[in-house]
Amino acid sequence: MLSGKTLVLGVTGSIAIYKGADLASKLTQAGAKVEVIMTESAAQFVSPMTFRSVTNRPVVTSLWEMASEFSIEHVALADAADIIVIAPATANIIAKIAGGIADDSLTCTVLATKAPVVIAPAMHTNMYQNQVTQENIAKLKARGVTFVEPGYGRLASGGVGQGRLAEIETIIGTIKQVLGRNGDLAGKRIVVTAGGTREAIDPVRFIGNRSSGKMGYAVAEAARDRGAQVTLVTAPTALPDPTGIEVVHIQTALQMKEAVTKAVAGADALIMAAAVADYMPKSQAARKIKKAAAGPTLNLELIRTPDILTETRGNFLRIGFAAETEDLVEHAREELEKKQLHMVAANDVTAPDSGFEVDTNRITIITRDGKAEPLPLMTKRDVADRILDRVVGMFKATDSKSVTINVTKTVKNQGWFTIPVKGRALFPEAGHEITLLTEDGEIATNRDKDWNIGANLKPWFRKHPELKEDDKLHITVIKPMERYHIKIEIVK
Ligand code: CTP
Numbered sequence: 001m002l003s004g005k006t007l008v009l010g011v012t013g014s015i016a017i018y019k020g021a022d023l024a025s026k027l028t029q030a031g032a033k034v035e036v037i038m039t040e041s042a043a044q045f046v047s048p049m050t051f052r053s054v055t056n057r058p059v060v061t062s063l064w065e066m067a068s069e070f071s072i073e074h075v076a077l078a079d080a081a082d083i084i085v086i087a088p089a090t091a092n093i094i095a096k097i098a099g100g101i102a103d104d105s106l107t108c109t110v111l112a113t114k115a116p117v118v119i120a121p122a123m124h125t126n127m128y129q130n131q132v133t134q135e136n137i138a139k140l141k142a143r144g145v146t147f148v149e150p151g152y153g154r155l156a157s158g159g160v161g162q163g164r165l166a167e168i169e170t171i172i173g174t175i176k177q178v179l180g181r182n183g184d185l186a187g188k189r190i191v192v193t194a195g196g197t198r199e200a201i202d203p204v205r206f207i208g209n210r211s212s213g214k215m216g217y218a219v220a221e222a223a224r225d226r227g228a229q230v231t232l233v234t235a236p237t238a239l240p241d242p243t244g245i246e247v248v249h250i251q252t253a254l255q256m257k258e259a260v261t262k263a264v265a266g267a268d269a270l271i272m273a274a275a276v277a278d279y280m281p282k283s284q285a286a287r288k289i290k291k292a293a294a295g296p297t298l299n300l301e302l303i304r305t306p307d308i309l310t311e312t313r314g315n316f317l318r319i320g321f322a323a324e325t326e327d328l329v330e331h332a333r334e335e336l337e338k339k340q341l342h343m344v345a346a347n348d349v350t351a352p353d354s355g356f357e358v359d360t361n362r363i364t365i366i367t368r369d370g371k372a373e374p375l376p377l378m379t380k381r382d383v384a385d386r387i388l389d390r391v392v393g394m395f396k397a398t399d400s401k402s403v404t405i406n407v408t409k410t411v412k413n414q415g416w417f418t419i420p421v422k423g424r425a426l427f428p429e430a431g432h433e434i435t436l437l438t439e440d441g442e443i444a445t446n447r448d449k450d451w452n453i454g455a456n457l458k459p460w461f462r463k464h465p466e467l468k469e470d471d472k473l474h475i476t477v478i479k480p481m482e483r484y485h486i487k488i489e490i491v492k
Contacts, residue, residue, distance in 0.1 A: 001176055001179060001180065001225045002027060002030040002031050002032040002172075002175070002176070002179070003030065003031030003032070004031065004032075004033075005031075005032045005033070005082040005083070005179060006032070006033045006035065006080045006081055006082050007027055007032045007033065007034050007035070007081065007082065007083055007084075007085060007175070008035045008036075008037060008077050008078075008080075008081040008083070008084045008085070008109060008113075008115075009023070009024055009027070009034050009035070009036045009037070009051075009085050009086075009087065010036075010037050010038075010039075010084065010085065010086035010087075010089070010093070010106040010109070010110070011024075011036060011037070011038050011039070011042045011051070011086075011087070011088065012038075012039045012041065012042050012086065012088060012089055012090045012092070012093045012106070013039060013040075013041025013042045013044060013045055013090055013092075014042075014045075014088035014089075014090050014122040014123060014165070015045065015122075015156040016088035016122035016164070016165035017042055017045045017046055017088060018046065019087075019088065019122075019165050019168060020051075020087055020088055020165075021046065021050050021051060021054055022168055023085075023087055023168050023171060023172070024036060024051055024054050024055050025054040025055075026168060026172060027172065027175075028054060028055050028056070030172070033057070034055040034057060035055075035057055035060070035077055035080070035081070036048075036051040036052075036055055036057065036059045036060070037059075037060045037061075037077065037105045037106045037109060038051065038059060038060070038061045038106075039093065039104055039105075039106055040061070040062075040104065041090075043061050048061050060077070060105045061105070062104075062105060075112050077109050078108075078109045078110075078111075078112035078113035078114075078115070079112075079113075081109075081113055081115040082115060082179060083115050083116050083117075083118065083175060083178060083179055084109065084110060084113055084115055084116070084117045084118070085117075085118045085119075085120070085171070085175055086106070086110075086117070086118070086119045086120065087118075087119075087120035087122075087148070087165065087171055088120060088121070088122035088165045089119045089120060089121045089122065090121075090122070090123055091121070091123050091127045091128070091130070091133045091136075093106065093107070094119065094121060094133060094136050094137060094140065095132070095133070095136050097110050097111075097117075097119075097136075097140060097145075098135075098136035098137075098139045098140050099136075116144070116146065116178045116179075116181070117140075117144075117145045117146070118145070118146045118147075118148065118171070118174055118175055118178055119140065119145055119146070119147050119148070120147075120148040120150070120165055120166050120171050120174075121137075121147065121148075121150050121163075121165075122150055122163065122164065122165035123150075123163050124155060124156075124157055124159075124161075124163055125155065125159065125161030125162050125163045126161075127163070128150060128161075128162055128163045129162070146174060146178050148166040148170055148171050148174045149166060150162055150163050150164055150165060150166055151164045151165075151166055151167065152164065169240065169243070170243045172243075173221075173224075173242055173243025173244055174243050174244060176221075176224070176225045176244075177224055177225070177243065177244035179225070180224060180225040180226050180227045181227050182227060183225065183226035183227030183228075184226055184227065184392045185223055185226040185227045185228035185388065185391075185392060186226075186227030186228070187227070188227075188228045188229070188268040188269070188395065189228065189229045189230075189231075189266060189267045189268050189269075190220075190223045190228045190229070190230050190231075190267065190268060190269045190270075190271065190391075191230075191231045191233065191260060191263045191264050191267045191269070191270045191271070192216055192219050192220040192223065192230060192231070192232050192233070192270075192271045192273060193216055193232075193233045193234070193256060193260060193270075193271070193272050193273055193274035193276075193308075194211075194213040194215070194216020194217050194219075194220065194232060194233075194234045194235070194237065194273050194274050195211055195212075195213035195216065195234045195235030195236060195237040195274055195275070196208050196209035196210065196211035196213075196235055196274070196275040196277070197209075197235045197250070197251065197252050197253045197255075197256055197274065197275070197276050197277045197305075198235060198236060198251050198252060198277075199252055199253065199277045199279070199280035199281060199305070200251075200252065200281065200284045201281050201284065201285065201289070201300065202284060202285035202286075202287065202288050202289045203285075203286075203287065203288055204288050205288075205289070206251075207277060207279075207280070207281070207302075208277075209275045209277065210275075210356040210357060211235070211237075211274070211275035211356060212237060212238070212239075212356060212357045213234060213235070213237030213238075213239050214237075214239070214357075214358075214359060214380050215273045215321070215361060215380050215383070215384070216232070216234065216271075216273035216274060217232070217234075217237070217239050217242060218379075218380040218381045218383070218384040219271050219273055219384040219387060219388070220232040220242060220245050221242050221245070221381070221384070222381060222384035222385050222388055223271075223384075223388055224242065224244050224245050226388060226392075229246075230244075230245045230246065231245070231246045231247075231248060231263040231267075232245050232246070232247045232248065233248045233250060233256055233259045233260050233263060233274070234247060234248070234249060234250070234274075235250060235251065235256065235274060235275075236249070236251065248263065252277075252280065253276045253277050253280060253305035253306065253308070254280070254305065254306070256274060256276060256308060257305075257306050257308045257311065257312075260272075260308055260312055261312055264312055264314055264316060265314075267314075267316045268316050268317065268395070269316050269317035269318075269319065269391055270309075270312060270316055270317070270318050270319065271319045271387070271391075272308060272309050272318075272319065272320050272321060273321050275323065276305065276307075276308055277305055278304065278305060279302035279303065279304060279305060280302065280303060280305050281300050281301070281302060281303075282301040282302065282303045283301075307339065309339045309341065310338075310339045310340075317342045317343070317391060317394060317395075318339070318340070318341050318342055319341060319342060319343045319344070319345070319387070319391070320335055320336075320339060320341045320343075320344045320345075321344070321345050321346070321347070322335050322344050322345070322346040322347070323347060323349045323356075324346060324347070324348060324349065325348070325349060325350050328346050328347075328348050328364060329346065329364055329366065329372045331346070332344040332346035332364065332366045332372075333366055333370075333372075336366055336367075336368065341368075342367070342368060342394065343365065343366065343367050343368070343387075343390060343391075343394075344365075344366045345363045345364075345365055345366075345383070345387055346363060346364045346365075346366060347361055347362060347363045347364075348362065353377055354377065359379060359380060360377055360378065360379055360380065361377075361378070361379075361380050361383045362374075362375065362376065362377045362378075363375055363383055365386070365387065365390060367390070405472070405473050406470065406471075406472055407467055407468065407469055407470065407471040407472065407473060408469065409469055412461065412467070412469055415458030415460075415461050
């Protein structure tokens with residue numbers, strides 16, 4: 001997502017500037033066009049040549065120098081920027097920006113830009129905690145600037161405290177999150193699960209599986225980068241918590257179920273990439289099981305865990321993964337039907353380059369229309385984006401749909417009709433009560449088993465006695481994922 005983006009990187013006079021060079025390098029490697037602006041004091045710490053070398057771009061150091069192809073740099077860079085990032089940012093630059101001062105290339109660019117601004121402070125703890133710095137930060141936050149909190153640790157001064165430049169990965173994660181704000185999943189809330197659950201046998205042992213969590217984390221990060229508000233419910237993994245995502249750590253299938261049930265309230269989609277244990281020990285020993293006491297064989301009685309996907313129902317898209325070792329598509333179709341899912345991403349876990357622990361995956365996407373689309377081998381991040389492309393498509397398909405019904409004798413007498421729902425994926429489960437809002441008030445209705453949406457029009461008919469048999473009604477269901485809002489018009 002950084003590819004093709006113009007990123008203005010402001011670097012200021014902090015010892016953390018060497019990390020700024022690393023940041024510039026990583027952003028460039030990720031495909032961004034990185035335009036570096038150094039303040040005068042930054043140039044005292046490192047030579048502009050360092051940044052020039054890692055970005056392959058001229059570096060702007062002074063308002064008066066023609067350092068790049070930009071003629072009036074501060075305006076040109078301010079216009080060209082998709083985002084401005086200041087890392088490391090001193091207390092001084094934060095104060096200047098908060099005060100609207102524009103006395104060098106960087107402050108002029110920030111004042112002239114309409115692009116989002118991300119600031120990663122790095123300074124001595126006392127300077128960071130000083131009331132004036134905190135007031136300046138609060139002021140800028142209120143104006144929409146995003147801050148990447150400095151970390152705790154050893155500072156250049158020798159002391160320990162908050163003030164260290166945030167980790168480069170955290171800064172990059174924040175940049176992606178800010179750039180993704182207007183993405184195609186903006187405004188959507190997505191819950192993703194990841195990792196393999198651990199079912200305790202005793203305080204030191206558990207039953208686990210080979211899931212690394214990489215696929216789920218990739219989906220969560222891709223959704224974040226496309227503007228979604230993401231909650232990641234994760235079993236233990238070796239992966240760091242992604243930036244800009246609400247991460248809920250759990251261990252067992254039961255805990256995952258509880259966390260998912262909570263997280264899906266108000267969500268638009270649940271993507272279950274976790275490898276949830278299907279069985280757990282019936283009881284857990286309170287103390288470590290000793291060999292001497294257990295004897296030559298140890299029998300564990302296992303009981304089924306709840307199926308989270310099946311039991312977590314509601315007005316949101318439900319997407320499952322199917323890890324199979326044979327008859328991939330057939331099993332995935334069965335799962336789709338059995339768990340009433342909107343989509344299944346199936347992968348053959350016997351292939352060495354696909355499935356558990358590796359960075360690549362080869363999946364087949366199966367949807368309710370019965371289609372199976374096999375995707376070539378790609379990185380888990382690319383797989384995540386392909387899955388989300390489908391999710392976006394499903395959201396779009398149902399943002400608004402309309403249908404024209406004939407007012408038949410039955411409709412008029414019974415005051416009831418059903419709409420065959422084509423994009424059935426986004427309608428609630430069968431038997432689920434919903435409310436249709438019309439200009440004339442609410443219509444309570446429900447979904448019957450045939451994927452139809454039925455509406456009781458009696459109250460509406462009562463208000464429209466002029467309606468005759470053979471008249472037509474045009475019914476629009478607006479944004480069914482958010483609200484079952486319908487508009488009824490009599491077709492003239
Ligand atoms: N899943 C779940 N709760 C469980 C087990 C699995 O929600 N207790 C979810 C997984 O996260 C995955 C999907 O269900 O998205 C498929 O799980 P899997 O166990 O592979 O499929 P099953 O249909 O249970 O197949 P099998 O009978 O082969 O175990």
